[in-house]
């Protein structure tokens with residue numbers, strides 16, 4: 001099996017593919033996969049690709065890679081992969097669900113706290129030498145504990161956030177999801193509502209939905225206007241779920257209080273208005289970036305590839321291939 005790994009991955013996972021008899025692995029240098037021509041060329045002879053969310057895996061690439069049997073995405077989200085084009089060609093697609101729920105939920109809470117309590121702004125203030133004395137009005141923010149958190153998408157990651165918020169911070173949990181979660185309603189007192197109710201009632205809104213045609217642009221100017229002026233929006237899912245220009249306008253005008261963003265509409269670009277706003281906390285898509293979680297993600301992607309190579313069932317398929 002010729003395996004293309006589109007960028008360096010944690011070393012123990014790479015060592016596993018290198019140790020597998022019959023697997024010949026090529027690992028592209030950092031940045032190389034971002035050059036489309038380099039990626040297409042490298043992919044053209046591959047039987048399997050370990051891909052990242054930054055690489056578009058589409059018909060163009062599949063048609064130039066006649067031997068391709070699997071795209072193992074090292075991410076839980078797979079909006080970078082054209083699922084229909086893969087399915088039409090019998091190519092397996094796998095993702096990495098489950099292993100990053102805790103790290104992503106930790107970071108969602110970190111963003112929620114950082115935005116509510118103005119941590120980056122306060123740190124910039126101190127580093128600029130502006131902290132001269134304690135003050136009763138200095139850098140006051142929003143209360144977190146006991147407030148209401150609205151979760152958009154109560155799947156694995158949304159659930160992990162709900163647990164942290166309820167059990168650690170005594171927050172009331174509202175959720176909006178196609179699927180009811182009576183287990184979490186029972187255990188955490190979570191309440192399912194429609195989107196309008198949630199946006200109007202929540203002090204914090206945290207997004208945990210996949211990016212699909214029906215979720216793209218979900219949080220637009222009208223939806224932002226439904227939120228409280230004291231509310232904080234947190235997005236650790238995918239940038240295009242939020243209209244970034246409308247968000248920047250709402251943050252600037254005081255339409256909402258603050259936002260904590262790990263993802264952006266056109267990564268790595270960030271809307272030019274956001275970095276100048278103190279009430280925007282901005283991170284470079286690092287929600288799953290703990291050392292153990294990134295290794296677990298790489299290991300799960302490798303598990304899928306090695307299973308295909310050994311004629312076993314890949315553990316986390318999104319599309320079951322026929323090749």
Ligand code: GLV
Pocket residue numbers: 053074075076077078100237288
């Ligand atoms: C990261 O964004 C992922 O989808 O795993």
